[in-house]
Amino acid sequence: MRVKTLMRTRFSTLTPDLSLARARELMARERVTCLPVMHGSQVAGVLSVDAIRGAGPSVVPALARHEPPDALARLTVRDAMRVGVPTVRAETPVETAALLLADGDLEALPVVDGESPVGMLTRQDVLGFLADALDGDRGPGFDHVLVLVDFGEGTDAALAAGSRLARRAGRLTLLHVVTPRWRWLLAGAEPIGTLDWLVRQRRDRALALLRQLDRTGTPLDLGRIVAVGDPVEQALALAARLEADLLVVGRPVRRGLRRWRPGPAEALVARAPCPVLAVPPRSADHDAGR
Amino acid sequence: MQGSVLVVLDGRRAGERIVGWVRRLASGTGATVHLLTVREPGRLVRAGDRTVAFVDEVEAADRAEGLTYLAGIATRLGVAGIPTRLDVRVGRTVEAILDAQRDTRAGLVALATGDGGAPRGAVTEALVAELLRRVPVPVLIARAGLARAA
Numbered sequence: 469m470r471v472k473t474l475m476r477t478r479f480s481t482l483t484p485d486l487s488l489a490r491a492r493e494l495m496a497r498e499r500v501t502c503l504p505v506m507h508g509s510q511v512a513g514v515l516s517v518d519a520i521r522g523a524g525p526s527v528v529p530a531l532a533r534h535e536p537p538d539a540l541a542r543l544t545v546r547d548a549m550r551v552g553v554p555t556v557r558a559e560t561p562v563e564t565a566a567l568l569l570a571d572g573d574l575e576a577l578p579v580v581d582g583e584s585p586v587g588m589l590t591r592q593d594v595l596g597f598l599a600d601a602l603d604g605d606r607g608p609g610f611d612h613v614l615v616l617v618d619f620g621e622g623t624d625a626a627l628a629a630g631s632r633l634a635r636r637a638g639r640l641t642l643l644h645v646v647t648p649r650w651r652w653l654l655a656g657a658e659p660i661g662t663l664d665w666l667v668r669q670r671r672d673r674a675l676a677l678l679r680q681l682d683r684t685g686t687p688l689d690l691g692r693i694v695a696v697g698d699p700v701e702q703a704l705a706l707a708a709r710l711e712a713d714l715l716v717v718g719r720p721v722r723r724g725l726r727r728w729r730p731g732p733a734e735a736l737v738a739r740a741p742c743p744v745l746a747v748p749p750r751s752a753d754h755d756a757g758r
Numbered sequence: 759m760q761g762s763v764l765v766v767l768d769g770r771r772a773g774e775r776i777v778g779w780v781r782r783l784a785s786g787t788g789a790t791v792h793l794l795t796v797r798e799p800g801r802l803v804r805a806g807d808r809t810v811a812f813v814d815e816v817e818a819a820d821r822a823e824g825l826t827y828l829a830g831i832a833t834r835l836g837v838a839g840i841p842t843r844l845d846v847r848v849g850r851t852v853e854a855i856l857d858a859q860r861d862t863r864a865g866l867v868a869l870a871t872g873d874g875g876a877p878r879g880a881v882t883e884a885l886v887a888e889l890l891r892r893v894p895v896p897v898l899i900a901r902a903g904l905a906r907a908a
Contacts (some may be wrong), residue, residue, distance in 0.1 A: 745897070748893075
C-alpha cells in the first residue's frame with residue numbers, strides 16, 4: 469500500500485512567524501496534532517501539539533508562576549517547530565513511512581510532490597492501517613453481540629440481526645430489562661416484600677420467554693439475562709461489563725407526536741461503549757425480500 | 759451478511775472509525791460496500807463584479823475531491839477483498855443518505871458520529887436521530903470517543 473492511500477489532502481499550513489498561540493488555536497480548531505510549516509512553497513519543518521506544550525509555561529504550578537503567562541503569544545512557530553523532518557512522496561510504501569515515523573519519533577510526515585506539500589501522513593493514520601491489517605486475520609462478524617429484547621414488535625428483527633452479525637461460534641447474549649414502573653404507585657400501600665415478589669414473577673416470566681426465543685438453531689454461545697431497572701442504563705452497564713462488541717436494539721414504530729420523542733436507540737447510541745445497531749421492526753422482511 | 763452496505767463518511771477522521779467495523783462485517787461475505795460522502799450545494803464564487811467560479815464548477819470540484827477521499831478508504835477495504843463503490847452526492851445530508859440507501863438497496867447503513875465542532879454536512883447526533891426515524895433498514899452507529907475501536 470502507498471502513502472497516497474492514507475494521507476490527508478486537506479490540511480492547513482503554518483508560517484514561521486505565526487505566534488504559537490495562534491498556531492495552537494488553529495490546530496485545536498482543525499483537530500489535528502501536527503501541521504507543516506512553510507517557507508515560501510517549501511516545507512521548512514513541522515509543528516506538533518507536543519512541541520507547543522513543551523514551549524509553553526510549565527505544568528508544575530510552582531514553576532509556572534515564574535514564567536510569563538503570555539509566553540505562547542510571544543513565541544513564534546519558528547521557536548518550537550521541528551526542522552530537518554524527512555518527507556515522503558505519495559508513491560512511497562506505507563511501510564517505509566512507518567519506519568520513518570518510528571525512527572524519528574515523529575507525529576507526522578509531510579507528503580511532497582517535488583517540493584510542494586500535497587498531504588500529511590500522521591502516526592494515527594499508520595496505526596489505523598496496522599490495526600486494519602491485524603484485524604484482517606479474523607473472520608467476519610462480532611465476537612460478542614448483546615441484544616436488548618423488549619418482546620415488542622422489533623424483537624424478531626433485532627434477534628435476527630444479532631444472530632446474523634455474530635461471528636461463527638461467537639457469543640450472543642439476550643437481555644430483557646424488567647421495568648418496575650408501578651413501584652412508585654404502590655410503594656405506599658404494599659409491603660416491599662410483595663413488590664419484590666411481583667418483580668421476581670415478572671423476571672421469571674421474562675426468562676422463560678427468552679428461552680422460547682432460542683429457536684434459531686444457532687451455533688452461537690447463547691446467554692440470557694433478565695435485569696431489573698431502566699432498560700438503557702442496564703443495557704449500557706451490561707455492555708460494558710460483558711465487553712460486548714455490538715449492542716443491538718429494536719426501533720419501535722412510533723406514530724404521531726411520539727415519533728419525535730427520542731427512544732432507547734438514540735440514548736444508547738449517545739452513550740454505548742460499543743457500536744449500536746438499531747433495527748426497524750420490518751427489517752427481517754426487508755432482508756428476506758432481497 | 760449479503761447484499762450491500764451503505765457507509766456514510768463525512769471526511770473527518772472520527773467518521774472513518776466505522777470503516778473498521780464494516781470491514782469486520784463484510785469481509786469474506788461477498789457484500790458490496792457503497793461509500794457515500796455528502797457535500798453541501800455549491801455557491802457562486804464572486805470577487806467584486808466578476809464571477810470566479812460557477813455553481814456547477816464548484817460542485818464538480820467538490821465531487822472530484824470527494825471521490826479522491828473515498829478512493830483512499832476504498833483501497834483500505836479492497837485490501838480485505840471487499841468490493842466497493844464510490845458515491846459523492848450534493849445536497850441535504852439526510853435526504854442524500856435516504857436516496858442513496860434506496861438507490862443501492864442497501865440492507866445496512868453504517869456511520870460514526872463526530873466529536874463536536876461539526877462542519878455542515880457532518881454526521882452529528884441530531885442527524886443520527888433523524889436517520890433513526892427515517893431509514894427503513896438497520897443502522898449501525900459508532901459514536902465519537904469509543905474506548906475500544908474495531
